[in-house]
Structure formats: structure tokens, C-alpha cells
Amino acid sequence: MAAETVKRIQLKNLGEEPFRFFFPQGVLAGILGVALWPFYFGGLTSFYPGQAHARLMAYGMFGSFILGFLGTALPRLLSAPPLGVANVLLLIGIHLAMVIVLLAQQILLGDSLFLTLLLVFGVLMARRARRRQDTPPPGFALVGLALLSALVGTVMALFQPWNEETGMRWVVLQQLFSYQGFILFPILGIGPFILPRFFGLPSPHDFPETRLPSLEWKKKALLAAGSGVLIMASFFIEAEGWSRTAYAIRFVVTLVYLVFEFPFHRAPNATNELGASLRIAFTALVAGFFFITVFPAFRVSLLHLTLIGGFAVITFTVATRVVFGHSGNLEKLKTPNRWLLVALSLMLFGMATRISGDFWPKIMASHYSYGAVIWISGVLLWSFYVLPKVMSNPSNH
Numbered sequence: 001m002a003a004e005t006v007k008r009i010q011l012k013n014l015g016e017e018p019f020r021f022f023f024p025q026g027v028l029a030g031i032l033g034v035a036l037w038p039f040y041f042g043g044l045t046s047f048y049p050g051q052a053h054a055r056l057m058a059y060g061m062f063g064s065f066i067l068g069f070l071g072t073a074l075p076r077l078l079s080a081p082p083l084g085v086a087n088v089l090l091l092i093g094i095h096l097a098m099v100i101v102l103l104a105q106q107i108l109l110g111d112s113l114f115l116t117l118l119l120v121f122g123v124l125m126a127r128r129a130r131r132r133q134d135t136p137p138p139g140f141a142l143v144g145l146a147l148l149s150a151l152v153g154t155v156m157a158l159f160q161p162w163n164e165e166t167g168m169r170w171v172v173l174q175q176l177f178s179y180q181g182f183i184l185f186p187i188l189g190i191g192p193f194i195l196p197r198f199f200g201l202p203s204p205h206d207f208p209e210t211r212l213p214s215l216e217w218k219k220k221a222l223l224a225a226g227s228g229v230l231i232m233a234s235f236f237i238e239a240e241g242w243s244r245t246a247y248a249i250r251f252v253v254t255l256v257y258l259v260f261e262f263p264f265h266r267a268p269n270a271t272n273e274l275g276a277s278l279r280i281a282f283t284a285l286v287a288g289f290f291f292i293t294v295f296p297a298f299r300v301s302l303l304h305l306t307l308i309g310g311f312a313v314i315t316f317t318v319a320t321r322v323v324f325g326h327s328g329n330l331e332k333l334k335t336p337n338r339w340l341l342v343a344l345s346l347m348l349f350g351m352a353t354r355i356s357g358d359f360w361p362k363i364m365a366s367h368y369s370y371g372a373v374i375w376i377s378g379v380l381l382w383s384f385y386v387l388p389k390v391m392s393n394p395s396n397h
Contacts, residue, residue: 188261
């Protein structure tokens, strides 16, 4: 089969495929968010980067990839009009302004801009949902919970109570909605629809086009929504101080949902780099929840297994497939792409270095800094091979 002819993108492609804006901006936000640690420990900045770092990673990096993917895929899945150039520029402008003000430690303003971004995105998608000719995959019930989770977490951040006891519970709950729910739910919701393609398998969430969902669609949507509600319930349990119970629930629910809805047990053992990366990432995702259940005192450190080893590796792997597919380079993913495993290995090594810093306080500063540099190196390597392709488009697209 001859390779597709590739040409440069046109302006209309940017309105139809906002990932071409959002993915590079997400990479930039992630690099800046992680770089805050070596800047701080190296004496280049005086402020402690905790809040800015968390928001730049969740809202900046993950938020950019999530909105870029959904802004591209949802209108197509709904058989509705694309966002259009003006709307995409509005969204990307709000997101960029948020990244800038978070870097300047203007946390309240950054939260306000993220809330604005969510509301604008929600309105744009609601308009397209009203004009839809198709029903989205049933797992996308979790996408709705993800946007709700981000909305609730951001509003809580803006209206934190001053009472110390109530305030601590409030902060824990806000962080769980913003930093876990907002990212975990799209992974679980979108995964059953898109990930079987990585293994050459049919998707169990790919239903015939219709505005009236079938009984099987409703069953899968109920399973997805029920899993999300249970995970949300575990957030409230953790906010009450029952961390071990909360993470045990999260571990069991996530694992069961993966077993029922994801194709790993049916996938061939010999897969390409994308398949291998996904297996590693989902193992790290559930391993983080499991180890926190066993060692809750190390929750903050071990959570990086889920956040970086799981969420981030899945994000970069799926983004690779999206960019290569939309740029006419899909055939190249069937060839050896060892650069991907090298890039993701650097990210995982950086994660391990950062985690180790919490177990030996004397080396914390150096390991936070080394871990950040190593992780950024992996992201830059990934960017070198992937991001130039966001400007390319197959001629028959």
C-alpha cells in the first residue's frame, strides 16, 4: 500500500482539529511546570512551586491534551459541526493566558481563567450536542464526569473556606477532583473506544450511527458512569481521612473496569511500541493506587506512579497515535519506533528519581531537580519526533 501524500495544513484544519494547537501548548505547560522545581532548588526563584506546579500539570499539560483531543473527536463522533478557527483561537488564548499567570504565581487568577475555559468549552460542546446526528461512545459518560470534576474542583479552589478544619478537607477534595478525577475519567472513558486500534482489535464501544442508543450502549454507559461515581465517592472518603480505604476503592474499581472494558487480555503478546507503552502505563496507573493502599503514609510520593507513570505516559502514547494518524504518517507506527520507548523510559526514570527524593530527605532537592531534568529530556525527545507532524496533513484528509 502506497504511503499517503502529505501536505501542509490549512487554516480550516486548525478549526477542525484543535489538537494541532493544544498538544504543543500542553507540552510547553508540562515542561514549564516541571522546571519550577530545579529553578526553586537552584535559587532562581524564591517561591515554593507546589500549587503552581500542580495546576500547570493538571490544567496546563493534561488539560491541553484532553481539550485538544475532545475538541477534535467529539464533533466528529456527534456528526456535528467542528469548533471552527475563531472558537479554537478563543480557547487556546484563554489556556495560554492561564499558563502565563500560573507561572507568575497568580493562582486565583489562574483558577478563574481555567473555570472560564471549562465553561466556554462546555457551551461550545453543548451547542454541538443539540445538533448531533449520532450518539458518542458509551464510555464518554466518564468524559462528562471529568469535566464536572474539573468544574467542581476549580470552583472549590476559588471559594475555599477560612475555617482550618473544614478548609483542610475542602483542599483535599478540591485536589482530588482537579488532579485525579479530571485526568483519570477521560482515560477510562475514551480508552475502550480508541485503544483497541493500538492492538488491531475492534472496539467494543463502536456502535452504529444513531441518535437513539441501544440497550447494549446503555449497559456500557451505566457501567462507565457507575465506576466514575464510585471513584468520586472515594474522594469524599479520603477527604474524611480514610486514605487507605479510598485508594483501595480506587484500585479495585479501576482494575475491574480495565478488565471488563479494555482489550489487554485479548491483545496479541507481540505488539509495537505503542502497545508496549500502554501496557506499562496502565500497570503503573493501578500500581500507584495499590501501593498507596499498602503504604498510605507515602501517598504524595507514590501517587506519581499513577500521575506520571500512568496518566502522562498514556497521554503521550495516545497523542502519538493521534498526531501520526492525522498527519498521514500512520504507516510509520507499524515500523520500529524505538525513540518512543527511549522517550517514555526517560520520563519513567525521571519519575523514579523524583519519588526517591521523598524517601531520603538529604537528597530531596537534588533528586527533585535531577528527576525534572530527566523527565523534560524525555518530553523533548518525544516532541522532536512528534510535534513537527502537527503541521502536516494527508492530501486526502
